[in-house]
Amino acid sequence: MTDHLLPDAIVALAARVIEENRAAGRRIAVAESCTGGLVSAALTEISGCSDVFERGFVTYSNSSKQADLGVPGDIIDTFGAVSIACVYAMARGALERSKADVAVAISGIAGPGGGTDSKPVGTVVFARAVRGQDKPEAESRQFADEGRSAIRQDATMCALELLLP
Structure with missing residues (x-):
């Protein structure tokens, strides 16, 4: 039995993220929505x-994305909070509001409600921004709808992988 609340695979990957970023001399920040602080x-x-x-x-909340990370309201109004445009802005905002060298942003639909035909439950978008680079990298993933906890844990693993140097 472990002495932590998170699955062993997540903790092991987090340890690798810390170790490899320490070796690279990088500091990291995260901007989380659907993962709610799991990363x-x-x-x-x-x-x-x-x-x-x-x-x-x-x-x-959308208002916290705007207030805390500087996400423009028109991005949320036009594309939604679960969009590449939104996570780009979240990742940039996390870098601008920190002393980090790299930031990852996550937004998605963990369910069980909230999904649509175009963005079903399990849709999660990620962005990775690196200080000194103009444009963040981004991707959209569709995780299996195996329940809210599973989606959030899958998204946490993906976000941690994006933090590896």
Whole structure:
């Protein structure tokens, strides 16, 4: 039995993220919506993470994405919170509001409600921004609808992988 609340695979990947970013001399930040702080929780499970993990933003509501990360309201109105445009802005905002070298943003539909034909439950978008690079990288993933917890954990794993150097 482990002494942490998160699945072992998530904690192991978080440890790798901390170790490899420490070796690369990079500090990281995360901007989370559908994961609700799971990425930050995974990173802070690792003893000594404070020299790598600069900060985490949990911006679940649209208004918090705007207030805390500077996401323009017209992006949310036009494309929605679960969009490449929104996570681009979230990742940029996390970099601008921190001393991190790299930031990952996550927004999605964890269910069981909230899905649409064009964005079904399990749709999660990610962006990775690196200080000094003009445009963040982004991707959209469709996770199997195996329940809210499973979707959030899958999204956490994906976000952690994006934080590897």
